[in-house]
Amino acid sequence: MSLLRVVGRPMLASMFVAGGLESVRHPQHVAPAAEPVVRPVADRVPLLPDSTEQSVRLNGAVQVAAGLLLATGRMPRSAALALAVTLVPTTLAGHRFWEEEDPEQRVQQRIHFLKNLAMLGGLLIAAGDTGGAPSLLWRSRHAARGLRREAHLAQRSFRAGARPAAAAGRIRAALPH
Template sequence: MTGKGPRMNPVRTVARALLAAVFVRGGLDAYNNPDRFADTAAKVTERLGSTLEAVGLPTDPRALARTTGIVQMVGGVMLATNTFTRPVALALAASLVPSTVAGQDLWSEAEPGGQPIDRPEVLKNLGLMGGLLLAAVDTEGKPGLAWRTSHLAEHAQDSVKRAAHTTTKETKRAAQLTAKEARRAAQDAQRTAHTAARDAKQAVKSTAGGLLPG
């Protein structure tokens, strides 16, 4: 086995490159020509001005258009090069939400015949968001977070069981060794006492023999 990681699936590579190209091109256009997107950005700031301020985004339409352009350019390049793909895909999807929300009232406009006007831009945003969400949940054949979490939990449980089993065995072994040592100590003490008693008897006999008249 080599130390190389898994090879990138060619279909994923092409799909991400095509998806990223839309954002790189659109982001570059928004950054270089913010006036073209000022009207849409103005609708976003009117609807979501307080939210934009809360997250630190500009509320000036031109500045918002350029900021969105930067996010989409950088995110598109990272998506195309498979760099932090999943969080980048979520960030790009989030960059489409304001303009999509701001454009929802376009659906209420109608043609002279009473039919609602078809707005391809909104549909395009929704389609791109769908592709980005798929990229965000794509694990490239590797186990997902739920499986890895469950696997880690099972592994931890097995480790605890093995540790408990090992501790029990060691405790029993220590108890057995202690019992053997106690028996050995008792035997040694018994032998010592027996030897002392025998020596005492011999000493008594020798003393008694020395006291008797010859």
């Protein structure tokens, strides 16, 4: 594994582990801000808890678990994808800069919004990082190309072997019995 992955993954994960722990321990601190985002989503997704505090706690638990997996390099692509999924509602709930009246608060919230957007980009890159190994898509395309090549060679080989047999059959048919 490259040094960039060894160092970069825990750095990226640190924010989620810390923030997730805070959400698990004290969901009441962020529940009021999360309400406008959680309520419409919870109404459409029956698996989510009805309580905003429980949804915040669940989001935090996913962030802690996925953050630890990403930091340790265990299932890093799945962990990065899970973190990306949790970051979207977190950002929409916590950094609604377009609703701020105070210009200073608007600037701060926009900075945090853009920071989360940058982290989302990093997570999407991490989710697509195969660690230098070919991706599953590349391997399947490569295998299909190899199968096509082998089938073509088998067909040519069959035809090459069939020509002399066909010629021998024609000669045999032409000979008197």
